[in-house]
Amino acid sequence: MTTFGIITISTIVFLLYLLLEYVFHIQNLKSIPVRIHVNGTRGKSSVTRLIAAALREADLKVVAKTTGTIPRLITDQGVELPVYRLADQPNIIEQLKIVSFAAKNKANVLVMECMALNPELQSITELNMIKSTHGIIINTRADHLDVMGPTERDVTLALLGTTPKNAKLFTSERNYMQEFTMACHDRNSELIVVSEQDDNKISDEEMSNFSYMEHKANVALAIKICQSLNVPKDVALQGMYKVMPDVGAAHEYTLDVDGVKQVAFINGFAANDPQSSQEIWDSAIERNQSKPHKIMVINTRSDRLDRSKQIAESISNWKLADKYIIIGSHCLFLIKTAMKQGLSSNLFVNAEGAKSEMIFDIIMDTFDSSSVVVGIGNIKNEGLELIQFFQNRSQVTT
Secondary structure (H helix, E strand, C coil), X not given: CCHHHHHHHHHHHHHHHHHHHHHHHXXXXXXXXXXXXXXCCCCHHHHHHHHHHHHHHCCCCEEEEECCCCCEEECCCCCEEECCCHHHCCCCCHHHHHHHHHHHCCCCEEEEECCCCCHHHHHHHHHHHHCCXXXXXXXXXXXXXXXXXXXXXXXXXXXHHHCCXXXXXXXXXCCCHHHHHHHHHHCCXXXXXXXXXXXXXXXXXXXXXXXXXXXXXXXXXXXXXXXXXXXXXXXXXXXXXXXXXXXXXXXXXXXXXXXXXXXXXXXXXXXXXXXXXXXXXXXXXXXXXXCCEEEEEEEECCCCHHHHHHHHHHHHHCCCCCEEEXXXXXXXXXXXXXXXXXXXXXXXXXXXXXXXXXXXXXXXXXXXXXXXXXXECCXXXXXXXXXXXXXXXXXXXX
């Protein structure tokens, strides 16, 4: 047989293999009656976990998968398993394996966090891999502009690639309704908008039962999904209170130093976009008005210079910090960009390359009295290490 013949036969066999795999995948999907695909700029992991925990409380057999700070497969018993990746590189093909796992374990609900950023891949993930019965786009904000931008509207259009066909799309977004309506019309799906009124139906007392800092909008959205599946609000909330939050979920850690001063550290590193970061900053200051000093720790990455630029250009319009401690890599880029916005160089500490112990010492030595410290920017590397450092040395408050 000629070389050409061998290549031709090999190609045909490979294509038949791919076709057979896809047939098996479609069968797996059909065996899971409820498929919930969670997308958005901010809060995907939290909403995925909230919905899965709420539906488990209603005795549904739920398998969930998050791609948050650390990717996790969550079984129908609520057990978390690591998602192994070749060379630690994410690939949307792993979603097929999660569907297969859910089908083999006879799940009747699959809750999947979208892991694609590229607009075309987002659409492929929904239309070919998940085929959701309930799509979710939590919000659309200016993030990953290098991939989905350059504008916030472009981000919206990219995220709308996961609009399901002949199904329901839920959102807490209140802007770009024309774009949402057009996408749902194009794919013959019903648009369900979770309003501010829905948020306000969640009382402060109900929110106080969470073990971490959750957002009413996320809870209201999760409840709306549950109600569409005939799960009452009270049952859903009882399940949500049991949720194990993502590592990147906002927590407040309180540290008492020799009875002389108190430091409240709020983890907001996972809030990647400026709007979400500002909301966490403002909320932390409001919650800690008794502490006289405000410190912002910004974690930067050399491969996320667009995000550093966004934050640097935004913080001059926020409530001013008494000190900005810049950690990670390419810190000087953020500092110089912020100074161009009018912030004084005296406000900044360049802690590039510093380990958690040194960053902690800088925080402790900056002021003699109590402080509120908020971490933003990026949760990878130094951000995650600093969270774990505070976690090991302080008490968690909500």
